[in-house]
Amino acid sequence: MSYVKPERGVNSFTCPHCGVLARQYHKSSPEELNGNYSYRQEHIVCITKCNACEYIALWHFNTLVYPQIGLAPQPNPDLPDDVKQDYLEAASISNLSPKGAAALLRLAIQKLCIHLGGNGENINQDIGLLVQNGLPPKIQKSLDIVRVVGNNAVHPGQIDADNPEIVGALFTLINIISETMISVPNQIDNLYGDLPAGALAAIERRDGE
Numbered sequence: 001m002s003y004v005k006p007e008r009g010v011n012s013f014t015c016p017h018c019g020v021l022a023r024q025y026h027k028s029s030p031e032e033l034n035g036n037y038s039y040r041q042e043h044i045v046c047i048t049k050c051n052a053c054e055y056i057a058l059w060h061f062n063t064l065v066y067p068q069i070g071l072a073p074q075p076n077p078d079l080p081d082d083v084k085q086d087y088l089e090a091a092s093i094s095n096l097s098p099k100g101a102a103a104l105l106r107l108a109i110q111k112l113c114i115h116l117g118g119n120g121e122n123i124n125q126d127i128g129l130l131v132q133n134g135l136p137p138k139i140q141k142s143l144d145i146v147r148v149v150g151n152n153a154v155h156p157g158q159i160d161a162d163n164p165e166i167v168g169a170l171f172t173l174i175n176i177i178s179e180t181m182i183s184v185p186n187q188i189d190n191l192y193g194d195l196p197a198g199a200l201a202a203i204e205r206r207d208g209e
Contacts, residue, residue, distance in 0.1 A: 003073040003172070008046055008062050015050040015057075016067050019074030022052035068092040072171045076178040078186065083112045087174060090167075098167045105170040109143075112174065116181050135180055142173055 002021050004013040014021050028046040046059040058066040072091035075084050090104035110120050117133065118126030131140050 005168070006048075006057065006064055008048070008059050008064075014073060015052060015055070016064065016069050016072075017050060017055040017057070018053035020050070020052040022050050024048045024050060063095060065095075072168070073175060076175045076183060078182045079174070079178050080112070080115045083108045083115065083174070083178075086111065087171070091171070094164070094167055094171075098164050101167050102170060105167065105174065108174055109170070109177070112177060116177075130177070130181065133181070135177065139173070139176060139180070142169070142176075 002014075004010075004021055006013045006016055006024075009026065010024070012021060012023050015024070026046060026048050028044075044061060048057045048059065049055070050057075057064060069088065069091040072087075072094055075087045075091075079087060086104050086108035090101040090108065093104075094101040106123075110123055110126070113123065113126035113130065114120040116126075116130060118129050120126065127135075127140055127143050131137055
């Protein structure tokens, strides 16, 4: 999944509307907001228009204020609905409250672990189970971020979860886990199911030897 974070002044980035990495056209207003749009980096308000879907995004200085999904990548379509709901809610507040977004994303990972066979009670054990079931160990190392953020993300002053980089990593990790543990197996099953009957029979005979 190729993702380029939206940034003002960058010619191409992943559109926060359609999720496509596409050319973005920038227009901005002067300080007096008189409707005479051009593009200058220092202008207060900027509009970017996606070449793929032709939807616009609205910026205040360098902050993306519309759409509300903010700078998060689009969720993997194969995410379970309850996990996707938490993901999108976290995306909608990630600019305003990184700490709140981090707490929601940790909850989303716990729910995803349950869908993948965990019990949802101990995230460390659930992550270990995911590795046993095929999640690459390198992703397990990245999931240490989840343990750093932890439940303390909702207790101000105990752990600093206001770092947008941590929040961005959690969005990416959820998509990587679901891609590895849900999307890829589904794609393999679909490819296997599309094989001719003779090829499937030959595979079964080979496996039975």
